[in-house]
Amino acid sequence: MKLLVIQKENGSHLGVKLASGVLDIVEALKINNKPNVPTAVMEVIEGGSDALGSLSQFVEEVSAASEQYSAALFREEDITFGPCVTEPGKIICIGLNYRKHAHETNAPIPAYPILFNKFDNTVAAHGEDIPLPTKVTSQVDYEAELVIVIGKKTKYVEKEQALEHVFGYCCVNDLSARDLQMRTQQWLLGKSLDKFSPLGPYLVTADEIADPNNLSIGCTVNGEVRQQSNTSDMVFSCDEIVSYVSQHMTLSPGDIILTGTPEGVVLGYPEEKRVWLKAGDTVTIEIEKLGSLTNRFVEEVQ
Structure with missing residues (x-):
């Protein structure tokens, strides 16, 4: 299934594409009340196979009688998206995880996954404006990345079983202020920085x-x-990443792992050819089977 979050004035609703x-x-x-059907994306992630099964069964019933549910069906262009994972517990990132990206930045291929973290203040949604904090940075870069969303408590899992612990996948733009990143x-x-991890548009379940x-x-700017690559260029594959991280910390349902970006970022250009993101730019991150995540960049209101 392709799950999404519909942002309402009074909160958010679970959506299914x-x-x-x-x-x-x-x-x-409201049209046909069924017990045990989750109504929020975190309920589905944290509820495991039972929650996903109840939701799947209800969606099948709706699909078979769509006219009955017409008042609950909306066009995508008529909804406001929320982040497809609304409350990630941990935001773990893997650095320099594409071979060609390491080459373009003149960095050695890592012997072990390079881990760093972000916080929930960075979470934003598909279609949301991203403020450029020009007071503190002038070098904001895009990074197209695949996100792994954890679905089970995971500790000391072997590579062969690691993907069994994954709930699903989504797109992220791992935005990076390079001048601040390289300061230390x-x-x-x-x-x-705020809203530097837009997620979405969909959270696609692992079975797809x-x-x-x-x-x-890939990534387009205006x-x-x-960026145009394939996740096969990763230094450490998704199962290796989940296994490696779980050897050192417990992963919980709703934790997300950003798996690195391919070549083509601004930082990879010669200095004289680097054009950093500016207000008015529109960036789209697209991953096969996961959809397209688009955000516009605006001046920060201070």
């Missing part, structure tokens, strides 16, 4: 992604292709 439109689960349950040896400052390490991934 269908061929006939976006199904608002909260509104659909720790990257956190340049990665953790046969191999997360064989997906095309329609110009900047």
Whole structure:
């Protein structure tokens, strides 16, 4: 399933993308109230197979009688998206995880996954304006990345079983203020500015992604292709990443792992050719089977 979050004035509703439109689960349950059907994306993630099964069964019933539920079906262009994971517990990032990206930045291929973190202040949604904090940075860069969303408590899992602990996948733009990132040896400052991790548009359940390490991934800025690669170029594959992280910390449902970006970022250009993101720019991150995440950049209101 393709799950999404519909942002309302009074909160958020769980949505499911269908061929006939976006199904608002909260509104659909007003038409035909079914027990144990989750109404928020975190309920689905944290509820495990039971919650996902109840939701799937209800969606099948709606699909078979879509006319009955027409008042709960909306066009995508008529909804406001929320982040497809609204309350991630941990936001773990993997640095320099694409071979060609490491080459373009003149960095050695890592012997072990490079871990750093972001915080929940960075979470934003598909279609949301991203403020550029020009008071503190002039070098904001885009990074197209695949996100792993954890679905089970995970500790000391072996690589062979690691993907069994994944709930699903989504797109992220791992925005990076390069001047702040490179100011010290720790990257956190340049990665953790407000709304620097837009997620979405959909959270796609793992059963729809046969191999997360064989997906095309790309980024456009104002329609110009900047990144075009495949997740097969990862240094450490998704199962390796989940296994490695779980050897050192417990992963919980709703934790997300940003798996690195391919070549084509602004930082990879020669200095004289670097054009950083500016107000008015529109960036789209697209990953095969996961949809397109688009955000516009605006001046920060101080």
